[in-house]
Amino acid sequence: MWALRRVSANSIKAQGLNVAAFRACAGLGPFKSPREDKSSNEHRGFTLDRWITSNACQCSVHFPNQSVGIRNLSSQAGAKSGGEEEDDLEEGFSELETPEAPETAVGGVEDSDSSSDSSDSESDLSGVDENSEETLETELLKDAGEAVSKKKLGGLSPLLNLILKESGPSVSDALDKYAAEEKELSRSEVYHATLNLRRRKMFVRALQLSEWLEKREDFEYTERDYASRVDLIAKVRGLQKAEKYIDSIPKSHRQEVVYRTLLANCVSQTTLGKSEEIFNKMKDLGFPISAFTCNQLLVLYKRIDKKKIADVLQMMEKNDIKPTLFTYQLLIDTKGQANDIIGMEQIIETMQAEGMKPNARVQATIARHYVYGGLKEKAVAVLKEMEGDDLESNRGVCPTLLITYANLGSADDVERVWKFCESKPRQGEYLAAIEAWGKLKNVEKAEAVYKNMTKSIKKLSTRHYSTMLKVYAENKMLGKGKQLLKEMGDDGCRIGPIAWDALVKLYVDAGEVEKADSVLQKATSQNQQGRPLFSSYMSILDQYAKRGDVHNAEKIFLRMKQAGYVSRARPFSALLQAYINAKVPAYGFRERMKAENIFPNKGLAGQLSQVDAFRKTAASDLLD
Known part of the structure; x- marks a missing residue:
């Protein structure tokens, strides 16, 4: 199924679900992405020379020490092409396992002011690498669901309302005043506020609340509270600070969920060496290897070195760890990215044979790859299955339907689904409809949906503005984009990474391009607002590369490194292209790549040969 390396059938024991899944991964030929031949700049499936073998089965991975960068953002698989992995995840999402989201994940998440739907990622259920934050919420706030639902908190609670209205850099003073007035500060109230802040991507505020609570004697910190704190520190201040905080956690609470949370954030930031170090540390501490942990390794290797995926599966089989639905979704997505539709369908068959029914997220992943594989009829069949006989009972899939039908170029279906939602749209449906009409180049209809949304939502968030801003960007409407950005600022809205x-x-x-570069420099200086997205840097780097502007290309490359975005092939490929177009040699480039643990794939090797100052040519041989 994976075909990342051939596995002898003799090494597989005949035992249950794990073996069935593992057999599906064996013997289907070597992995090769057809995108390698299109553009080396787009190729993400680069190969490392070293990979785990028998060590994998012993739940241990060993690599040379690798530098750990500043927190970067996780990638969105296949959001813009048949499988390109764009590292433009929205404002610090963690890349974690995601369960199927119900209409409302936890009671009280919806608020009347925003007409919020079940999750912020609902607008694209198909993004395997994007729709991950919910599982961390599920893990870290496992007690919150019961506490909030028992309390039946709805709308904006007093504590949440206080935090949202606070305009200063910190909320601690306001919280002190709140406590001094002897307002209720129950665990359900705290969980309700924390969950909503996470859903709104207000991680700085959530961290401030967590820090304030830890100082209070009347609030007993649990293991999951500490783990939640680790996650928030990793998102806001970086991995090193999060790891240092773990050392201060009481030993009785420094358990598996804490380290698992750190591992998930390491994976989210694509820090290979650190991820493997934390994994091995968990093993040394005697923590059990769970499906969640294995899925983190699969996510990591899916991006960095797909050959290692087979070893993780072998480790799962040896330790009798059953694949989850998310495991299958990752496998399906990887084969889809390789445009191996046959292999993808074999995984689906294996999953179904083991009694696991695809949920909406898995179906959306399948549909997306059918779309980009040119199999329109199969994509439509999956979408119709998602719709079911009664769209009302499957309301949660509407955002995905809108986006996928737009990718198919089916304006009639987009119109039909939106008409169903239009009487009482949810936030995710508004955003998906705007994006869908933008993809279809129908800016007028996107603007109409946006206008209706502004009327129904009292206070627009960054996400609302940014969705429309992206439509203007995709349709090259600079004037309207500037005007919208001005409205954003006038409305007091936080202008963060998506808007940048x-x-x-x-x-x-x-x-x-120079103006774009200037905007990004200003954004970089505003660290409290978040780190610029990978795609923002790449948009500028690619333009400098086309010009052969080595000086500016190196400058933007350095800034990417400072932001933690260099330990991957694409920036190196773009920088190499700048040297090629400038027709100048790139001295020591192989050593630079080696220092970042980047090993040349076919495309990068071809580029390196073009900038090698010492390479032999037919003419140089004659002269010698």
Whole structure:
């Protein structure tokens, strides 16, 4: 199924679900992405020379020490092409296992002011690498669901309302005043506020609340509270600070869920060496290897070295760890990215044979790969299955339907689904409809949906503005994009990484690369607002590369490294292209790549040969 390396059938024991899943991974030929031949800049499935073998079966991985960068953002698999992995995840999502989201994940998450739906990622259920934050919430706030639902908190609770209204850099003073007034501060109230802040991507505020609570004697910190704190520190201040905080946690609470949370954040930031170090540390501490942990390794190797996926599966088989639905979704997505539709369908058959029914997220992943594989009829069949006989009972899939039908170019289906939602749209449906009409180049209809959304939602968030801003960026409407950004600022809305990304692309598409660079520099200086997205840097780097502007390409490359975005092949490929177009040699480039543990794939090797100052040519041989 994976075909990342051939596995002898003799090494597989005939035992239950694990073996069935593992057999599906064996003997289907070597992995090769057809995108390798299109553009080396787009190729993400680069190969490392070293990979785990028998060590995998012993739940241990050993690599040379690798540098750990600053927190970066996880990738969105196949959001813009048949399988390109774009590292433009929205504002610090962690890349974690995601269960199927119900209409409302936890009681009280919805609020009347925003008409919020079940999750912020609902607008694209198909993004395997994107729709991950919910599982961490499920793990870290496992007690919150019962506490909040028992309390039946709805709308904006007093504590949440206080935090949302606070305009200063910190909420501690406001919280002190709140406590001094002897307002209720129950665990359900705290969980309700924390969950909502996470859903709104307000991680700084959530961290401030967590820090304030830990100082209070009347609030007893649990193991999951500490783990939640680790996650928030990793998101806001980086992995090193999060790891250092773990050392201060009481030993009785420094358990598996704490380290598992750190591992998930390491994976989210694509830090290979650190991820493997934490995994091995968990093993040394005697923590059990769970499906969640294995899925983290699968997510990591799916991005960095797909050959290792087979070893993780072998480790799962040896330790009798049953694949979850998310495990299968990862396998399906990897084969889809390789445009191996036959292999993808074999995984689906294996999953179904083991009695696991695809949920909406898995179906959306399958549909997306059918779309980009040119199999329109199969994609439509999956979408119709998602719709079911009664769309009302499957309301949660509407955002995915809108986006996928737009990718198919089916304006009639987008219109039909939106008409169903239009009487009482949810937030995710508004956003998906705007995005869908933007993909179809129908800016007028996107603007109409946006206008209706502004009327129904009292206070627009960054996400609302940014969705429309992205439509303007994709359709090269610089003037309207600037005007919307001004409205965003006038409304007091936080202008964060998504808005920066859209603005950068607006200027790049208008040919104003220097202006885009200036915008990104200003964004970088605003660390409290988050780190710029990977795609923002790449939009500018690609333009400098096309010009052969080595000086500016190196500058943007350095800034990417400072932001923690260099330990991957694509930035190196773009920088190499700058040297190629400038027709100058790139001295020591192989050593630079080796220092970042990047090993050349076919495309990178071809580029390196073009900039090798000492390479032999037919003419140089004659002269010698």
